[in-house]
Amino acid sequence: MGDADSVTVQATVTSLQILxxxxxxxxxxxxxxxxxxxxxxxxxYNHLSTLCTLGYVTNTEGTYELTHQCLRIGFGTRExxxxxxxxxxxxxxxxxxxxxxxxxxxxxxxNVVYLHRAGxxxxxxxxxxxxxxHAAAAGKAVLAFRSPDEIDAYVARHGLDQKTxxxxxxxxxxxxxxxxxxxxxxxxxxGELNGNWRCVASPIVVDGDPMGAVSVxxxxxxxxxxxxxxxxxxxxxxxxxxxxxxxx
Numbered sequence: 641m642g643d644a645d646s647v648t649v650q651a652t653v654t655s656l657q658i659l660x661x662x663x664x665x666x667x668x669x670x671x672x673x674x675x676x677x678x679x680x681x682x683x684x685y686n687h688l689s690t691l692c693t694l695g696y697v698t699n700t701e702g703t704y705e706l707t708h709q710c711l712r713i714g715f716g717t718r719e720x721x722x723x724x725x726x727x728x729x730x731x732x733x734x735x736x737x738x739x740x741x742x743x744x745x746x747x748x749x750x751n752v753v754y755l756h757r758a759g760x761x762x763x764x765x766x767x768x769x770x771x772x773x774h775a776a777a778a779g780k781a782v783l784a785f786r787s788p789d790e791i792d793a794y795v796a797r798h799g800l801d802q803k804t805x806x807x808x809x810x811x812x813x814x815x816x817x818x819x820x821x822x823x824x825x826x827x828x829x830x831g832e833l834n835g836n837w838r839c840v841a842s843p844i845v846v847d848g849d850p851m852g853a854v855s856v857x858x859x860x861x862x863x864x865x866x867x868x869x870x871x872x873x874x875x876x877x878x879x880x881x882x883x884x885x886x887x888x
Contacts, residue, residue, distance in 0.1 A: 654679060654687055658688065658691065659696065659697075662697065662704060667704060667705040667706075668703070670684050670688065692704075694709075695707055695709050696710065718756070721746065721755065723746055723851050723852045723883070723887065724756055726883050726887050727744045727756065727844070727854070727883045727886075728744070730854075730879050730882055730883055730886075731743070731744050731756050731758050732758040733879070734854065734856065734875060735758035738856050738872050740760070740862070740872070741757060741760050741762070741856065742759050742879075743778065743855045744756040744852060744853075745778040745782070745841075746851065746852040747782050747852065748770065750772055750773060750797070750798045752770060752778050752852075753768065753769070753770045754767055754769055754770070754771075755768075755852070764837060771803075773794060774794075774795075774800050774807075774808060774814055775803045775833050776829050776833045776855075777840055778839070778841040778853040778855040780827040780841070781827040782843055782852070782853050784827065784843065784850075785822060785843055785850035786850065803832060803833050804831055804833065804834065804835045806830060806832045806835070821843075825845075825880070826841070826842055826873050827842070827853075828840055836860055837857055837860065837863075838857070838858060838860050838863035838868055839857040839858075839863070840863075840868055840869075841853045841854060841855035841856075841876060842873075842880035845884060846884055851887065854880045854883065
């Protein structure tokens with residue numbers, strides 16, 4: 641058999657693309673899905689019929705919508721994650737203490753995924769959404785604790801795409817910043833992901849493995865100066881250390 645990483649089953653790809661498109665559209669019909677995905681209407685219909693049978697999609701007079709089946713799988717996966725189990729209560733406490741948005745992220749490939757959030761729900765990345773490691777404070781906090789070879793491989797394979805004019809896109813600048821983050825266990829995002837947001841993050845490192853990160857985010861008007869760089873940074877660092885102890 642060939643390398644499993646190189647095998648793509650097109651039918652599976654199409655089914656997942658249909659699910660994602662239904663999510664983006666908040667429902668849709670066979671024709672519009674076929675046009676968007678450049679797949680025949682008969683193929684789209686067959687995929688939708690299968691997804692309906694499996695309980696992932698409903699059909700109401702030709703309009704297909706997602707069910708909460710994906711929610712069950714997603715929430716169930718999150719509940720089994722040991723980092724989430726250790727961190728969920730701490731994240732709620734951090735949101736109360738900072739009066740801001742507190743996040744828990746975990747690494748997944750070249751990204752960090754926003755696994756849990758407490759506080760104000762206005763945030764540029766939704767729960768379950770992801771962002772590249774170099775483009776946000778929480779991602780940089782994780783990336784800083786990977787080996788130099790892993791960092792080089794990340795840059796070479798994925799590049800440093802620019803989210804805003806402040807995003808770090810120069811590899812040498814990124815490596816220098818990661819060394820500082822590793823020394824201090826604190827990372828900042830001053831408009832690198834979203835020009836109107838500021839963020840401070842601290843990694844969750846157990847036995848040298850960066851298992852996730854804790855972050856606090858807020859508007860550029862609110863998160864600046866001493867509040868961002870001292871008060872909030874201290875609370876974020878303390879929370880990450882508490883979670884690390886829970887995971888030992």
